[in-house]
Amino acid sequence: GLWLRVCYPPPPHNALSSPVAEPYARLLAVPHHFTLGLEQLQRGVVSQGDRTRLRNFVRKLAHGEPVNVGFLGASITVGQGSTYPRERGYAPLVYKYLHNVSDAIGYNNAGVGAVTNGYFAMCMSNHLKPDNDLIVVDMCVNDMIQLYDASHSAHESILRQLLAQPRRPAVVEAMFPRLFAYYRGRPLYSSSHADQIGVLAQYYNLPWVATRSAVWPDFLKNATGYALDDLVIQDHTHPTDRGHAIMADLLIHLLRQEARALGTSEPWTEFDDRLLARETTEPMLEATPREGTPGICRVGEAARQLALPANSTGFEWVDEGKPGNPKWGWVGRKAGDELLLQFSTLVESAASLADMAKMHFMYLRSYDQMGIANVSCVQGCTCPHLKIDALKNIHASETMVVSLPISQSPSCVLSVQILERPKDPSLTKFKVVGIGISL
Template structure:
């Protein structure tokens, strides 16, 4: 459960030299059990994306999950009510409630940029350590293992320019990440061989999760994340919009794209008498929260107005241009839309219209998915200002 680093962005041979493949190949070589693996990372997303959309990336019967999001989640300079940690807590809780109660491991990485490296403390890794302690999950750190080998005792083979390129680890960096996870598994195996788990310790697996470390920070009660084909199937009209894969076959980036002001995209969120995500999201109220996935970029992007038709009411204005950064940042962002389905005898449709207004030189806008959710805190997703770059 990872982002572009673990997607093997700068590994020379995806499936061979990236850390995840190295780890899986090692694991298969030392065990007689069948090893099934899934690299479910989604580049250019924060951990909150996975809180709502992890079903697209995680096998429900998984036994081990590695989370690597410390770069994409950015930095929030606070200890109390740290939005990044609160998002991560919801993700951990969802994972630990899966069928096999999987082991969860945090794989932390430093913030290494082309011309500078953020200070050792400029990361949420340390405050996320409270989560590791509270939920008894493991954590391994590329930052901790390599920082002093660069700063205090520069060591050939571990220097940033030998292990990183453009914010992402290269083959040598991936090898170091694999070593960390492999060493953790080896230590656990040796420990269990030396001190086998007692029946009482095994029984602890049946214990329910404790209440959230942050008061009231429960995981979503219900979430339906519609992307790719499931999202495309919501479309009932796309005048001036195209369904396009702006990525590759191995790294697809599907979405509805328009560059022309006045273009209208209409999505059917709910149909009278038909059970669906919108119906489930409307629990005891006519209003339900909807998260819209859209592209936020330094490139010439435009603005859209979002409103609802039929029996629903909603209203929002969204700007796809990221103007407050000197870096070339393109991210999948989410915006919260409150939808009120007043008349259930009529369908609930959402319309996205490209506006003439723009803060850039262009009007391009891309919508790539929606999330129907019922949760305790949809305000959990933090502002783009807290993100770094993907």
């Protein structure tokens, strides 16, 4: 339903209500109608982390310097669940507030529907510009992240790539909840990947906001405005207009906290400059590349051009997305359909051609009609044989990434052939999204 959003009242605490110096007072004066009350806002900012980069962004924004803000995530960042994604999604709501503070701001919504951390670890540069001052990361509900495994390492790789951007951006983790029992044996509170991502947020000392932290006491009471249907749509994952507004509130509150500090008792000093120049710490996980370098990502039109249509049978180049959120890929629909892809596996940074590269095979895993496929190197290169089952046992669709060693070659031919599913021959759809190559 529709909920009246009221202005956030001035905090009663004397220290917080002291006069804020210009230009930081502008961030507090720009109107924003908060859905959440002060107590909820304070709960929802789980950690301010190392505040230096966020302070730097707020400082530049307040002084009218040119700044860029990026949003990296899956369908929630695209705006799914809201009635008007380009206006009522959390990302455009935050951007609207920032633009009202200063019109010298660029906006890059790098949301891509139905992708996982492995996808962005390889293909982030295809979507997110490299010149951001603030980046909000929403990758909490997709994927099957287990502590310290490959999917966990993929998220760490994303963070390292973002932190290494030349403008030393503030990176903020924005954690949405799943409000259904995704993992057997876990409490509902832990159905998202906030716990796993939270370990990395703590390791890199990142600012971290979470919807579940802000609303959980009210959600448990089924309080007005905080019932299940108030927060998420029917899939119990994508936020409603109100759910998007709650996340926007938390992010804006986080920024206003820093504006208040900079304009009162914690002005920017040379000490902040020294902190800003620090290098990022070493990776937490052994599997994470130090630089998080992604290599080459071939998706979209680049993936279309890899196919050898004269030698392939049954597969078609199809967009299964919605307006504003395309989902292109090669789709086969019956057993025996075969797609041949030809591409280079050479990696410039390799010390020798004898060094094995890594192939990152991207495919759709979904709950509807999905089948099994054999993936094998058939000409010009060698790689382990893969048998992939693309059927997912819950109502969700995601672009999965499976990585395997592959020999370096200027011309490698990969075969993807759909198999018959023994217990249900009708499930034979398979979709190839793209190919990545790294060292």
